[in-house]
Amino acid sequence: MALDTLTDGPEAGTTERWVAIMGGTALGLAGLRRGSWALAALGGGLFLAGAAGVPLAEPVARRVREGGLPAMRRMDVAGLLPTMDRDPTTTQANVTIATEPEKLFRFWRNFGNLTKLFPHLDAVEVQSDTESCWKAHGPGGMRVVWHSRLDKVRENELITWHTLVDAELPHRGSVMFHPAPGGRGTEVRLTLVYRPPGGQGGRVVSRLFGSAPEQQAREALRRLKRIMEAGELPTIDGQPRGRRGMREIVE
């Protein structure tokens, strides 16, 4: 698939959205996608809605189904506030990391490092100044391979890339680094725009990589932050637990 069809596809608004993302406007996607849930419904109406069985938490429930959240008991889910409805093909995550843009830029610019951020990614082989080959695996070990080309590189500010024709899941990516106010470090924005055949964005990503794209982006930035700040990813894998817990793990 040619690059043009990615930006000027049949879906209305794709281009504007792309501009908003790449331009890095403060509103970005969030502004464009705001508000499928009226806030007014929440306030005092929460109790009434709960009592009347209104499915308040549907977006949350959906995130649970799509793997964005670990399963919780119904009662817990029902208590949660819904978040915005997400566009299935465009995903964005933001995080502030307590370090300089230079350090983050250098880390990302070395695409080989990205395997530390995306668990399904096995290797990124750099083939030339602008091209690289990405090797990943999906659930059950299914191999997925594609090629990417760098679009824009602005030192310490921005890296954008897009997939080449062979990609089963064509997408564009951009990562932006911006100094945060008040010595808080660097604001990092990761945007991934998927354009899969058939227009079933999120679902294809989930099928290929086992989790929703939105969760992948958020997790990737979280890992970046934790590696940069804490020097490790906190874990509880391998800690002791009681018999019933152990059985659960074995089963």
Added chain:
Amino acid sequence: MRALCWNGVNDLRVERVPDPRILGPRDAIIKVNLSSVCGSDLHLIDGYVPTMKPGDIIGHEFMGEVVEKGPEVLRLNRGDRVITVSIIGCGKCWHCEHEEYSLCDNSNPQPAYEEAAYGHCTAGIFGYSHAFGGYAGSHAEYIRVPFADTNCFRVPDGVRDEQAVFVSDAVPTGYMAADMAGIKPGDVVAVWGCGGVGQMAMRSALLMGAEKVIGIDRYPDRLKAAQMKAGAEPLDYTRVDVYDALLAMTGGRGPDVCIDAVGMEADGFDTGVEYWYDRTKQALGLENDRSGVLRQMIQCCRKGGTLSIVGVYGGFIDKFPMGAAMNKGLTFRMGQQHGQRYVKRLFEHIEKGELDPSYLLTHKWSLDDGPRGYRMFKEKNDDCMRVVFAP
């Protein structure tokens, strides 16, 4: 090793589990000498904090000895006698750098629950459900502590184990409650709840210059301790009307500072419709937290005064008197403790004899008596303030 495991609501069992091992470069393994119960555990045992899983080891207020450490632990050595703060900081994020350790960005390995429920994730806590990280707790022979240089503190020689153990949780929590309130000379401070946390809040308020401290509870032994040990004037809320009494004790002004050291399982409003409203909704899962104490504090507090909340809430509360809070110009401060900020100061107070938390230890039992110990602590039998297990 042996460990006390949560297996369901009101179902604790002592079990044999594997020993913990170092999982990250900044981890340490602590051999537990003393590990205390805490009011927060009751919220887990009673089922008010979701995301507990069968087999989870509970306990988060403890002290012991460093027996093993990862390659990047620099400030601790094997054999050090240490306390560990219950709430885990990474030591490197913006919040940790600003001494807001319980708001740490990085120490919770399972952030999705809190992000969905609260909008952001906060710090991991030992033995305190998977929403708060799922870390194995301290009611065990050994415990693994992540980011050990940030979270473990050597105990000075002049401080005994029975004093030190509470510097893990009850002391810094009470101290922070008083600290957040910004107590000024002449202030009258009322503390709801005379458990370990409330006791420490009362003592701390006096250390910070409060003119008078009032301790509110229903258990005679706890009220007595509040009076004799913490230096407070006791108020039994089953015998007097709290509002009338507090106004009478403050010349009609109301306390300048009201501290909540009770949290989501507040008792004592069982005569009113309000209590049953909360209780019923809690049972139906429509409201998680009973908020009687909060409402009462708003009612009683002096105009322009401060509410400092360290009693734990987990979810939603109803019938929150926002009108009273707003029009009375009240300030709300709250949060899980940032113990790491206070440990050094607290040890100094203890060494100088200005603070002695050891009276909170009313029972020292074997870990094998864990389930019985929690039953006693929950039912507040036998004048139990805190059972401490010595594995």
